[in-house]
Amino acid sequence: MRACVLTLVLTLAWCGQVFADANYRQVAGGSFVSALSLDGARVPVPVAGFAMRSTPVTVAQYLAFVRAHPEWRRDRVPGMYAGGGYLASWAGPLLPGPAIDPQQPVTEVSWFAARAFCAGEAARLPTWYQWEYAAAADASRRDARGDPARQTRILQKLLERTGRAPAAVGEGSANRYGLHDMNTLVWEWVDDYAAMFVNADARDPGQGNLLKLCGGSALAFANRAAYPLMMRVAALAAMKPADVSGNLGFRCVRDTNRGETP
């Protein structure tokens, strides 16, 4: 009987998480041309509709996750899943401390940790294409990447933030999907980030594509438009999946597969 109740409670909790999460916004599917030539020719990539967290995961939200999943406390997690700097700025394993705003995006989390958080709310990390597609929008346009004034603003904000703790999430205006902080607050983990740097069906292991991305593509994009994106890719390229960084956070996505809305 007790097991019965437990099952019911768990099922309800699970359903609640899946269907009633105000943190997510719908991103209508479509196709776009990625700034990175990951798959050879620069052709439009189809992106199915998905739901994405409106902001990066905050310190407060991550703290709640660590409380519920103590195996992800910094004093318990195996080094294989999160390196030495994991949540290192926190005052204690369950205490961010007074120096950290709970509404800041959580950083110093590994790719493994970010994935575990997302799995805990029936979600996952976005793919690079999903992230880039969602980040291309501004308040009115689905693809505002060609707007030089916008790119200058993004670059300016990135320069201003250098060397500082990230500000609270959600302070900037949302893009047309209702997503905040996509380009300017922190770098964000993507699920397939490590594979952005390997060759198709690679014979040589390691980071065969890196030169192509950071050399060839950067030259091919010798305008400022792609520069913030190149910075982001370079930041990700430097990371192993257990590594952490003070300006690398994450947000999660869920598949919804709703079609394009014009």
Place this chain on the structure above:
Amino acid sequence: MIRRLTLLALLLISAWTGTVQAGPAALPADSVYRTALTLRDQTGLPFTLESLRGHPLLVSMIYASCKDACPMTVEAIKRIRTAVEDRTGRAAPPVVLVSFDPVRDTVGALAMMASMHRVEAPTWRLARPEQGDVRAFAATLGVSYRMRPNGDFSHNIAIVLLDADGRIAARTGEVGAPDSGFVAQVSHAAAR
């Protein structure tokens, strides 16, 4: 009845918390077997990563429709095992090849790949992930992959020697002539 419900509750919990879980306490902190993963091999036999404990193992990741790198990987592992057996006079560690394409890599597709390469269970197990986080497991091995729009995968190659507890003892990405350092490490493991 109660037991069955408890089991259901446990299943729900594991489906709910998903992906990376700290394994049982007995596994070392740096064991790749800590990633909870259930697989099924080319003979249809299910097994968990943790069940592979107890002896050294050669592990790599493949997908059956792969035209180029994966066949080369299989042949490279054959050459490594032959070199080890010539050198030590003992059986080389068995092999588990984990697919990162569970949608297309059915038991049948894996059986066909095994027969094409003339490799057999239980020494060679080609396995599809059925439950758990295969991308996290891949990452612990240093393998990354992404599906391209044409259905191929971009991925890198790693042939990894695991010790009896699933700790990474050696690794190579060489699929041409056997990597002599790696052969020496595998020989060392085989001779123990």
